[in-house]
Amino acid sequence: MPEYTDQSYFEAGQLVAVLTTQPLDRLLDYKAPAGGCFLGAYVEVPLGPRKVIGVIWGAGQGGYDPKKVRSVIGVIDVPPMREEMQKFLARVGDYTLTPLSAMLRLATRAPGLTDPPGMRKIYGLGDKEPDRMTPAREKVIGVLEDHGGVRFTAGELSTLAGVTSSVVKGLMKQGVLVEYETPRDLPYPHLDAHHAGKELTGDQARVSALLRDKVGSKTYGTSLLKGVTGSGKTEVYLEAVAECLAQGRQALVLLPEIALTVEFLDRVEQRFGARPAEWHSGVTVTERRRCWRMVGEGKAQLVVGARSSLYLPFQNLGLIVVDEEHDQSYKQEDGVLYNARDMAVLRASICGASVVLASATPSLESWANARAGKYERFDLAQRFGAAELPEMKAIDLRKEELPSGRWISDSLAREVFSRLERKEQSLLFLNRRGYAPVTVCRACGHQIGCDDCDARMVEHRFQGRLMCHQCGETKPMPEACPSCQVEGKLAAVGPGVERLAEEAVERFPDARIAVLSSDMSMTARNLKERIKSIAEGEADIIIGTQLVAKGHNFPLLTCVGVIDADLGLQGSDLRAAERTFQLIRQVAGRAGRADKKGTAYIQTLQPEHPVIQAILTGDEEEFWAAEAAQREQAGVPPFGRMAGIVLSGPDLAQVFDVAQYMVRNAEPLRRINAEIFGPAPAPIARVRGRHRVRILVKADKGTVLQPALAAWHASIKPPNNLRISIDIDPQTFY
Incomplete structure (x- = not known):
């Protein structure tokens, strides 16, 4: 173990307090192991008959027979957790009302941490050709070629290529793959901060210089980088990353979707001459372990990752970039309920780092x-190069005679035909997965719902199944109605992207049509290939959900058609207007990103709606000001504090009884003048067989809700089969 002079040291046998990853409500006392340990050391400790991971959190409390205190088994060979990380986990836990043990689980989600350093076998391409080429072998070779000389374990190769291990073994035997031995966890290639980047425009150079100055100050500060779609925000904030790397500090770039990482990694490699570390669910177990360890040792300069990468053990974090900072996927909706955008600001404030929040349509917060x-x-304010912002036009569906079962208006169809003639691409956008959201029986009126949720099942005709988008349960599409048993009377109601694709095939028979949706079963590599082929012109019409709205660049795309602009305006979500505005502006921004002018056509039944008008006119500041005024008047976020409490259990009456008891006995909240709404059934009242009842708490902006909520929660002793979840700053209200 190397020396860390800024860490407190505990001699062998001295009492230490250990925070474990187990669901306990306290620190546990142990004796320091032979050789002693540092404050923050990752350790393995006995807990009953098991061995568990923990962190030395401070000195032990004592107060009982020292002979009964067990010893730490051993110190894990990784650098100790820094004090700033301990503080960060504690403050996130306090803010989100999450136990520290759960926070530590977030910070130690790397497999094999207790494994000793060792060697592993990895494989790269040799100079021999296979005796015969098969599609499976081609996939394996393609993975290695795509990653530019990176070598993988046999298991990683088969997973990335989507083939069986026998395919990889066969290529080994023939010498097509060459075996190497390497340390299990290698440092990442050096990123050259002075490597030549793209030439910036005057506006880009001006903003990048300001961001560089912010990073160069080595003090905390948050910047909002607002740039229209196609303005080159990525190139600008990569200059801030370059400044951070030049100082010898580490940087983190958060992305909202795994689908964005492949294209983004290519841009990072172009800018710095090598690929960064990755942290998201799409990387292999081995790479997750390597990333965690190398970040902790300071041997990973830049991490590109999903929201959970915020909890990696950075040694010298100088910059956090939150790309598409408005994106709803930054909010963790299960387990620890946190918003990665807000927690990025918190982490940076603790360690003296800069934050860049980048978006074309920033969150109102x-x-x-x-x-x-x-x-x-x-x-x-300007797009890069010759590209111009798309023109926005409304198609008033009240004036269009759409036949039953049709969703593409004649006006939009004419525009698509004109692009087909000019060899340009069109995008038809509908933010609804599957074939149809509802399947109804025309004999008895029954709508097929999920057996375990209060939700209709969505038909996915490509798969021939019905799917619940709440719990993920699927079942085959029935021949007869489950209620009345009459055959041949089940009908699809409403469109999803699959049904829209079916209509497009009928209306544009000579067009090449590609469907992009997040529920399509594609590996990251297949998705990359699909997006690349579309960008190279191998599709005439793209049909997609919100997946297509995020960061993709299709140079030939000049026409965007929003099929149902009113869809997101339905319901009572306080963020409905904001999200509709953001989504449609983002998807419209896919058009005209090269040298050809783009136009976005918005199909709507209410073109006079303020949100639709704001989208059409492009007066974003007026929209945000109006939205802010409404929220401020209502006293809701970001001009008020809010918490959502969801009680769930198998017995509806019992859940309601506990919820009503909680509301009647909410003195800690009433003392801070908080308003309580409910209890009421949650909008989705049953998920996975558990009934859900919701309570909303609202308070003035300056009110600190957490202590009152914690005291309120502690005063309630619910039955064992009932769960209470508290969501600070809820983003959704289902």
């Missing part, structure tokens, strides 16, 4: 913080 002077704001 970030917009308001910039207006209030909490964040600095930098704008990129």
Whole structure:
């Protein structure tokens, strides 16, 4: 173990307090092992008959027979957790009302941490050709070629290529794959901060210089980088990353979707001459372990990852970039309920790092913080190069006669035909997965629902199955109605992207049509290939959900058709207007990103709606100001505090009884003048067989809700089969 002079040291046998990853409500006392240990050391300790991972959190409390105190089994060979990380986990736990043990689980989600350093066998391409080429062998070779000389274990190769292990073994035997022995966890290739990047425009150079200065100050500060779609925000904030790397500090770039990582990694490699570390569910177990360890040793300069990468053990974090900062997927909706955008700001404030929040359509929270002077704001108002912003036009569906079962208006169809004639691409956008959201029996009126949820099942005709989008349960499409048993009367109601694709095939028979949806069973590599082929012009019409709205660049795309712009305006979600505005502006921004002018056509039944008008006119500041005024008047986020409490259990009456008891006995909340709404059935009242009842708590912006909520929760002793979940700053209200 190397020396860490800034860490407190505990001699062998001295009492230490250990925080474990187990669901306990306290620190546990142990004796320091032979050789002693540092504050923050990752350790293995006995807990009953098991061995568990923990962290030395401080000195032991004592107060009982020292002979009964067990000893730490051993110190794990990784650098100790830094004090700033301990503080970060504690503050996130306090803010989200999450036990520290659960926070530690977030920070130690790397497999094999207790494994000793060792060697492993990896494989790369040799100079021999296979005796015969098969599609499976071609996939394996393609994975190695795509990763530019990176070598993989046999298991990783078969997983990435989507083939069986026998295919990989066969290529080994023939010498097509060459075996190497290497340490289990290698440092990442050096990223050259001075490697030549793309030439920036005047506006880009001005903003990147300001961001570089912010990073160069080595003090905390948050900047909102607002740039229209296609303005080159990525190139600008990569200059801030370059400044951070030049200082010898580490950087983190958060992305909202795994689908974005492949294209983004290519851009990082172009800018810095090598690929960074990755942390998301799409990387292999071996790479997750390597990333965690190398970040902790300071041997990973830049991490590109999903929201959980915020909890990696950075040694010298100087910059966090939150790309597409408005994206809803930054909110963790199960387990620890946190918003990665907000927690990025918190982590940076603790370790003196800079934050860049980048978006073409920022969240109202970030917009308001910039207006209030909490964040600095930098704008990129022009697209890069010759590209121009798309023209926005409404198609009033009240004036179009759409036949039953049709969703593409004649006006939009004419525009698509004109692009087909000009060899340009069109995008038809509908934010609804599957074939149809409802399947109804025309004999008895029964709508097929999930057996375990209060939700209709969505038909996925490509798979021939019905799927619940709440719990993921699937079942075959029945021939007869489950209620009345009459055959041949089940009908699809409403469109999803699959049904839209069916209509497009009928209306544009000579067009090449590609469907992009997040529920399509594609590996990351297959998705990369699909997006690349579309960008190279191998599709005429793209049909997609919100997956297509995020960061993809299709140079030939000049026409975007939003099939149902009113879809997101339905319901009572306080963020409905904001999200509709963001989504449609983002998807419209896919058009005209090269040298050809783009146009977005918005099909709507209410073209006079303020949100639709704001989208059409492009007056974003007026929209945000109006939205902010409404929220401020209502006292809701970001101008008020809110918490959502969901009680769930198998017995509806019991859940309601406990919820009503909680509301009647909410003195800690009433003492801070918080308003309580409910209890009421949650909008989705049953998920996975558990009934859900919701309570909302609202308070003034300056109110600190957490202590009152914690005291309230502690005063309730619910039955064992009933769960209570508290969500601070809820993003959704289902």
